[in-house]
Amino acid sequence: MAVSIRDLDPADPAKVAVRSDMSVRKVKSAVRTVELLEYLAARQDRPARIREICTALDMPRSSAHALLRTLVDQGWVRSDPSGTQYGIGVRALLVGTSYLDSDPYLPVIAPFLDDLRRDLDETFHIGRLDGTDVVYLATRESRQYVRTTNKVGRRLPAHACALGKALLAERFGAERDAAIPGVLTPLTPRTLTDREALDAALDEATIRGYATDDEENTPGVRCFAVALPYLRPAQDAISASVPVHRLNPEREREIVDALRMVCDKVTRVVRPLANGDKWFAG
Incomplete structure (x- = not known):
């Protein structure tokens, strides 16, 4: 019985x-x-x-x-x-869309992503740190080229993408260690797999205020990202994904400057919403 x-x-x-x-x-x-x-x-x-x-x-x-x-x-x-x-x-769709629909920040940030795509016509993303990964929450694709593989809901190791590096650069000591796996699995031959090299890249990102990945998760694509510090440490970041053949130093500066400007605008608008955040309160 x-x-x-x-x-x-x-x-x-x-x-x-x-x-x-x-x-x-x-x-x-x-x-x-x-x-x-x-x-x-x-x-x-x-x-x-x-x-x-x-x-x-x-x-x-x-x-x-x-x-x-x-x-x-x-x-x-x-x-x-x-x-x-x-x-x-199909029932799994209910969970994913419910998460996005209930997020207090995405509806505010998404129009800025639209502006970036309109002004620069590159592909832009919003990502959130989740453990040792970054989850893509929103994407606006360039109309100039075949889209990259990043899609809403996709996860990438934080150490292998600019979004993740921008967020890891906001963390230090044990907090950073908790977001980096013991083994840095490569996604392409250019992925950083040495912890010292990764830490050096993160320290550089901290100093200059933005992170990059150079074909480290998608061959032929370079990415730039800035953390959105309306929470401390930042949980979200925005990035641009650009085919390397379309880049030169002037274009890189233009993209980074645009990301920084949007970061400042988003932070001013979203920070009042983030005060007392019940999900990410430290």
Whole structure:
């Protein structure tokens, strides 16, 4: 007969142990669910077979199959007609759009991103630091060239993009260490993988007031970014992504100056909203 936690006597040590074990299993199941959804979301338009899921998440096939079946039934995961390939489901859209819709800063910052794109016709992004990654919250694409791979909701290691470097440069000591993984995984041959070299780049970004990445996450694209200090330390940054063949020193100065000007404007407008922020209060 199945045992319910409600049926257990809290005074009985043996039953308390059963209660604890059941709670652990429930937590583990929740963790697996989140890991599975994040794995499928990260694959974007590449469906995953159950074998790939089991390998990537170190999950028994029976557990993966049961979890997938439940998530497909609930709309969080979709499968192909054969039931052998899986991808993120339409219900996941509710969570992502809810986060963006409820953010108090994005509606204020987005028009400035529109202005940058209109004036310079390059691709501009807003990103937020999340652990050791940067999450892209908004993008305005240039009309002059094929878009870069950065999309809303995409995650990149903070050490490998200008957005992340601008935010890491705002942090020092243990706070910076917490946002940088022990192993700096390269995304391109130009990604900084040495911690000393990364720290030197961050210190330089702190001094000059903006960060760069030179084809460190996307070949052929150079990026410039400034942190938005309406919170301390800054959680958000804006960046420009520009094909290297379109850059020269004069154009770089023009882009950096525009980013700095927008940073000042955004900070003046958004800082009153950020006072007492319940999500990022330190």
